[in-house]
Amino acid sequence: MIETNVSKHHQTFSQVIQSYYQLTKPRIIPLLLITTAGSMWIAGEGKVDPLLLLVTLTGGTLAAASAQTINCVYDRDIDYDMERTRHRPLPSGRIQPRDALIFAIALAVISFSLLTVFANLLAAMLAMSGIVFYILVYTHWLKRSSTQNIVIGGAAGAIPALVGWAAVTGTLSWVAWLLFAIVFVWTPPHFWALALMIRDDYAKVGIPMLPVVAGNEATVRQIWFYTLVLVPTTLLLVYPLQATGIVYAAIALALGGLFILKAWHLLHNPGDRTLAKDLFLYSISYMMLLCLSMVIDSLPLTHRLISVVASQLHLVVS
Numbered sequence: 001m002i003e004t005n006v007s008k009h010h011q012t013f014s015q016v017i018q019s020y021y022q023l024t025k026p027r028i029i030p031l032l033l034i035t036t037a038g039s040m041w042i043a044g045e046g047k048v049d050p051l052l053l054l055v056t057l058t059g060g061t062l063a064a065a066s067a068q069t070i071n072c073v074y075d076r077d078i079d080y081d082m083e084r085t086r087h088r089p090l091p092s093g094r095i096q097p098r099d100a101l102i103f104a105i106a107l108a109v110i111s112f113s114l115l116t117v118f119a120n121l122l123a124a125m126l127a128m129s130g131i132v133f134y135i136l137v138y139t140h141w142l143k144r145s146s147t148q149n150i151v152i153g154g155a156a157g158a159i160p161a162l163v164g165w166a167a168v169t170g171t172l173s174w175v176a177w178l179l180f181a182i183v184f185v186w187t188p189p190h191f192w193a194l195a196l197m198i199r200d201d202y203a204k205v206g207i208p209m210l211p212v213v214a215g216n217e218a219t220v221r222q223i224w225f226y227t228l229v230l231v232p233t234t235l236l237l238v239y240p241l242q243a244t245g246i247v248y249a250a251i252a253l254a255l256g257g258l259f260i261l262k263a264w265h266l267l268h269n270p271g272d273r274t275l276a277k278d279l280f281l282y283s284i285s286y287m288m289l290l291c292l293s294m295v296i297d298s299l300p301l302t303h304r305l306i307s308v309v310a311s312q313l314h315l316v317v318s
């Protein structure tokens, strides 16, 4: 087991807080919340109770933080061996695994209570299932054993979209599952682009990420495949589900076109790490803007503006 001297040094209160904060891998959480919010706005047809929004996003934050913290406890051995993750609080000895687990359980309990009391039981149960799936299916079962680890495990990252929908409607629908599918299909291009950049790190610790096991060519082909599935999937919200309108359709098409273009470049240059990095960074902006377009599209103001423009066009034509 990893023991370092760092834990024996005195840490100031703010350093301790900082370490617990880092344990939650906070940089990923805002995007998870953006998918939750996009889902909530579509579910609420442009009108979301601010208190429900606040509670759901807080509950979602705490659940994701709990999941990431348990993942840090479980993966502390490989995190120690990888350059990118070596300085995390557990491998560097700033927090003890037992304390991290207590912290994670506390986060999960608060999240569950908050969501149950102020949203509903379905939203709370979904958030908890996100934690369980991420830990059991991704971290424990697949991460160290399958090249498909992030395809199947990626379902955990798509659960926040279901949480958002459930919080507003108390149930799940086809649209909710489609939002889930969008994040699910987006995850392989998102992660494999990154894995192409840092494959050596994964190879070092024996994690069977696709580029390590199957090579760059096979990985870019998979990225290309999932990107080609992703873009039409995003458009199913417009037709046949009719959950979003013209504003979303136009933005989803433009963003999707650029995603396909970038994936195409990578497909023809599998060894180019700059292109891989470009696609990874774009995948994040893509999801952010796609969800933002869901929100804008659902607003009553947008609907009014569109009917004004449509009637003007009608006048011009007739």
Ligand code: HEM
Pocket: 027, 028, 029, 031, 032, 035, 084, 138, 149, 150, 153, 154, 155, 156, 157, 158, 183, 187, 190, 191, 194, 284, 287
């Ligand atoms: C199993 C699925 C996923 C895997 C394996 C994965 C893996 C990763 C990894 C390893 C990083 C780099 C983090 C670092 O440098 O410490 C990253 C970054 C990121 N991921 Fe994912 N990810 C997954 C799904 C998601 C999902 C579902 C979202 C949100 C919807 C997301 C959002 C982000 C964001 C925003 C970053 C950038 C963080 C930064 O600014 O450094 N990821 N991902």
Ligand SMILES: CC(C)=CCC/C(C)=C/CC/C(C)=C/COP(=O)(O)OP(=O)(O)O
Pocket: 028, 063, 064, 067, 068, 071, 075, 085, 126, 127, 128, 130, 131, 134, 143, 156, 157, 158, 159, 160, 163
């Ligand atoms: C509703 C709910 C609670 C959902 C939780 C979903 C969740 C925490 C998704 C995160 C996915 C993710 C960023 C994985 C990082 O992979 P990794 O752990 O392999 O990354 P690493 O190599 O940086 O450790």
